[in-house]
Amino acid sequence: MAGQARIDDALERWIFEQVRAGSPPEAVLKPLLDRGWQEQAAIDAVEHALRGFVEQREREDGLPPASRVPAPLGLNDASSLRAGDREVRVVSQLRHPRVIAFANVLSDDECDALVEMARPRLSRSATVNMATGGDEVHVGRTSQGTCFARGANALLQRVEDRLSRLLDWPLENGEGMQVLRYGVGAEYKPHHDYFDPAQPGAGVLLERGGQRVASLVMYLNTPSRGGATTFPEAGFEVAAVKGNAVFFSYDRPHPMTLSLHGGAPVLEGEKWVATKWLRERAHR
Numbered sequence: 001m002a003g004q005a006r007i008d009d010a011l012e013r014w015i016f017e018q019v020r021a022g023s024p025p026e027a028v029l030k031p032l033l034d035r036g037w038q039e040q041a042a043i044d045a046v047e048h049a050l051r052g053f054v055e056q057r058e059r060e061d062g063l064p065p066a067s068r069v070p071a072p073l074g075l076n077d078a079s080s081l082r083a084g085d086r087e088v089r090v091v092s093q094l095r096h097p098r099v100i101a102f103a104n105v106l107s108d109d110e111c112d113a114l115v116e117m118a119r120p121r122l123s124r125s126a127t128v129n130m131a132t133g134g135d136e137v138h139v140g141r142t143s144q145g146t147c148f149a150r151g152a153n154a155l156l157q158r159v160e161d162r163l164s165r166l167l168d169w170p171l172e173n174g175e176g177m178q179v180l181r182y183g184v185g186a187e188y189k190p191h192h193d194y195f196d197p198a199q200p201g202a203g204v205l206l207e208r209g210g211q212r213v214a215s216l217v218m219y220l221n222t223p224s225r226g227g228a229t230t231f232p233e234a235g236f237e238v239a240a241v242k243g244n245a246v247f248f249s250y251d252r253p254h255p256m257t258l259s260l261h262g263g264a265p266v267l268e269g270e271k272w273v274a275t276k277w278l279r280e281r282a283h284r
């Protein structure tokens with residue numbers, strides 16, 4: 001068997017049982033090495049069995065499977081990232097939930113132009129009704145908003161191209177941009193952006209590009225007080241500062257991602273944001 005990467009079912013079951021019993025990886029590796037396995041082949045075999053173990057446990061726990069998620073290209077502790085036509089700065093990061101705060105995502109002029117584009121189109125923000133997959137006005141969401149089709153004009157095209165490069169995620173997987181305005185007292189109560197697969201309305205939404213797997217909320221102005229984006233389960237808040245953005249990803253539609261977030265009430269001034277939701281596949 002020396003050097004062979006293939007393992008038969010009996011051996012896989014044995015590795016699996018060792019892992020289940022809590023044996024450390026070295027203890028599982030040793031018998032394989034003793035049987036003449038090359039080290040890398042043995043590591044690969046154990047990793048494969050471990051992955052199977054984790055996936056089985058997830059199924060047993062009723063967890064939906066994990067998806068690939070967007071992630072900034074070449075992050076590697078860099079303090080700034082080239083995103084097509086713009087240098088975006090990395091301000092802070094959390095690993096779990098996965099949150100990254102960016103600065104300099106949009107120029108002041110771009111922020112102002114997005115606000116002016118949205119202003120005449122505002123209506124009371126709707127939330128997805130998970131029972132039907134349709135939109136409805138919701139008391140937890142006291143902002144006004146509007147949505148633009150992807151690539152609807154040159155500004156949106158430029159920004160969407162930049163975001164696709166920044167997050168290394170296909171442009172077609174992005175939903176059209178949503179712009180929201182919050183006046184004093186308006187807020188968006190903590191929620192998840194993914195669609196709850198257990199709800200009857202999910203099917204209709206998932207047909208168009210699969211799950212949402214990440215969100216980018218861009219701040220189009222700086223409210224005088226209040227209006228941070230909050231992650232209550234992480235005790236973390238990102239201040240709304242013009243041109244900055246908060247990115248967060250969630251690899252499965254489950255609260256274990258800790259991606260619960262909200263827009264805190266605006267206390268003084270107003271707050272404008274543009275939100276980009278990213279899907280698993282092309283959104284049509």
Ligand SMILES: O=C(O)CCC(=O)C(=O)O
Nearest residue numbers: 217228229262263273275
């Ligand atoms: O306004 C915010 O800070 C959050 C917006 C948000 O959660 C959303 O648009 O889904």
Ligand SMILES: [Fe+2]
Nearest residue numbers: 191192193261
């Ligand atoms: Fe949200």
